[in-house]
Amino acid sequence: MYYNIFKERKLIVWVKSAEIKYIAPANSTLILNFKISDMQIKEVENALLLNGKHEITNEVSAINNENIVCAQAVIQIYLRDPNFID
Numbered sequence: 001m002y003y004n005i006f007k008e009r010k011l012i013v014w015v016k017s018a019e020i021k022y023i024a025p026a027n028s029t030l031i032l033n034f035k036i037s038d039m040q041i042k043e044v045e046n047a048l049l050l051n052g053k054h055e056i057t058n059e060v061s062a063i064n065n066e067n068i069v070c071a072q073a074v075i076q077i078y079l080r081d082p083n084f085i086d
Contacts, residue, residue, distance in 0.1 A: 052084025
């Protein structure tokens, strides 16, 4: 999601770690629901301007076609601006 939010900046974005809790069997295709607030986007923008990199934690839910949450994850995202000059 952050890659799409900051696509004009061509950031390096990857999942540094994840903790997944499986809640129910997945019996269909799952939709991943990422929750990123405007405040988190501002936090990332400010950190990238100051440091050229940032790590942030977000929650993700995996939801089946019956709208049942099958898994929840907490992911730590690493973002870096390859054009940042210190």
